[in-house]
Amino acid sequence: MTATLEVRNVSKTFESDNGDRIQALAPANLGVKQGEFLSIIGPSGCGKSTLFNIIGGMIPPDSGEVIVNGVSVSGPHKDIGMVFQEESTFPWRTVLDNVAFSLEVAGMEKKERLEKARHFVELVGLTGFEHHFPHQLSGGMRQRTAIARTLASEPRILLMDEPFGALDEQTRLLLGDKLLKICDALKQTTMLITHNITEAVQLSDRVAVMSYRPGTIMRTIDIELPRPRDSELISTDKFAAYVGQIWEDLRTEADRGMKAVGEA
């Protein structure tokens, strides 16, 4: 199957405030297939968010290009929807109005957009909370609202940068289950950044492991676990074997990262 998203030789160097040059990304290459769930895992500071921000058109690469369905993209693109770790719900809007936001901006008529928003609210399991404001919800529910809002604009590719990073482990696992169901239902092409190997194996068709800075894709690992999956899978031997294999790949790079910042 041809890739729906291609990252071709994308590199990026930043200049820090004191004039130092930081090569965040060495030429990185990656293809993501239609309907695939791919996680990116790598040591802290290896350039994961930089890669996502380039794919999402938030920052330009120094070299290379990002191709979505055969077309080279520059700048934010309607085919790509992003969800971030930080709170990104609008506090002054209810759940339903948060989810309907992009449809409103797109000029969709009120009845139609509320109907569509209700569908996505239901998909993320927030039926009954449509008229709640974000401060009346838990952190996990707010993140589900943010995911529903991004999904409502029906992006071809969903990019999620540590969407569960601020949540406790239990909520993460349950939200992982929820996300699996959503992605199975939508056959949504998804890329997820995570530090959490368990989360990466639980959710993904494939895991891409990045090297320490300058970040590059060291290798990708197919996760051949049956679907539908849920968090019970975590206690199986096959699951543990994938976690062990990814940790093996990651350990040297994480070590390199810690030495570079003087923590080892």
Ligand SMILES: Nc1ncnc2c1ncn2[C@@H]1O[C@H](COP(=O)(O)OP(=O)(O)OP(=O)(O)O)[C@@H](O)[C@H]1O
């Ligand atoms: N706008 C910027 N200006 C200067 N340096 C930057 C900028 N953005 C990122 N960097 C640097 O580039 C490197 C890669 O950062 P990036 O945030 O992409 O890594 P990451 O893998 O997402 O990190 P983490 O896992 O800690 O979130 C880091 O050293 C970071 O300090």
